[in-house]
Amino acid sequence: MKYQLKKCYWLLVACLFASYGAVANSIAVVQVNVNGKPVQSLSFNERPRLDSLVINSLKFSKQSMINVDWGASGFFDLSKPFVSKDKVISDLEFSAVNSSDKEHKAVLALVAKLKEMNFAKREFIDLDPDFIRLSEKGNPKIDGKWLLSVKHTPQKVLVVGAVNHNKNVEWQSRTDALSYIHQANLLNTNTSSVIVIQPDGVIQKHQVAYWNSDFQEVAPGAIIYVPFVSADSALDKAVIELLKNRI
Template identity: 25%
Template structure:
């Protein structure tokens, strides 16, 4: 290993035209193909919280990268031991992430012209613009688990970025008039955070998306009749969508949730 520093068409038609090649479903499927042992490309990993790049002369496995990154982290005054919040990005697939973001932005711009969705679409455009996104590999980043199960310990040929994070004390809220960071409370459910945010819920608000810090995404009931009583982890995000039965709006919600899971900064 080497270290180096470092407007006339109907709304539905317009939404269809804006739906580009990469949906969140395609993104998820692509994640399953990143362990190809036939590659002989060396591994390079930029540690985003340090001015350090890990360089190897051959592909190495994920656990080795995490071990070396942890060693570097020991030299830091900050504690980055919250593996649930670690984030691994494949640099070579950044164009696919950019394509997804462009598609989401174009569809939201169309919705912002509709009086029924103008407020939430405009708010989401502002909120999503504040972040940078990367092609995140949603995989277990707990070294103890990787040592016990080699099927979760893939080779990493190519270039990556790895963010080691400490345990945050907040939960983020998207889809409200302004993005909010709320203090994390153990045992609180999504509905508790919405009450704290004084979010003006309507009868249509029956579901929310929960994006956990490890990148997993779940659509969950939040109304009195379907409340699944699911709690975010520290650093998680709650996204309130359009709560529409329209297939294209549901796909847009899923794509937005995927983008939120891929936030880099």
């Protein structure tokens, strides 16, 4: 009996080491998240083409291509630490020291929101396999550690920045940025423009003052950032760049 238990123990140890070795020796490792939740991890012993990686990821995570919103989905490089988050948070906390009471509170609220969020270096490439296959350049071979974030069509728009309430707002068709930011209660009523980070990472400046307003669509899953100074200030630019890499 003792011999059998000992044999089973060493067999289990051998299996664990073999499993670890398979991952450690893999050329590409992909974590698959669906709507923000981890569901599968895939390892490849040869460099897969991007279309093959995406198709296999969907297959093993039991996701239908029909349900995927390719614009909202993202591909993130996990091979290197993403240090921008800590730097931006540190700079925001420093800027809050000399702010007015109202702005101080809003900056710290943004810091708290950013701490809740996850970020990584995003590769802004099309993930739809039907599109990827059109050219070899758009279908590269992949190695390293990656995260494939698969999303169904979101139903919210996130409003953050110089507002009294950083919040998710229900997305509505044919609704502009001004309508969304009013729901978050603007810190400065003279705000003339905001930055919209569309789900595919495209950054747009939307005019929202009564004298310069022009209608532009906000896609479901977008982030609206209301600058504290202006979209051209170094700190606001850093926040925008960070938000663009949200997982």
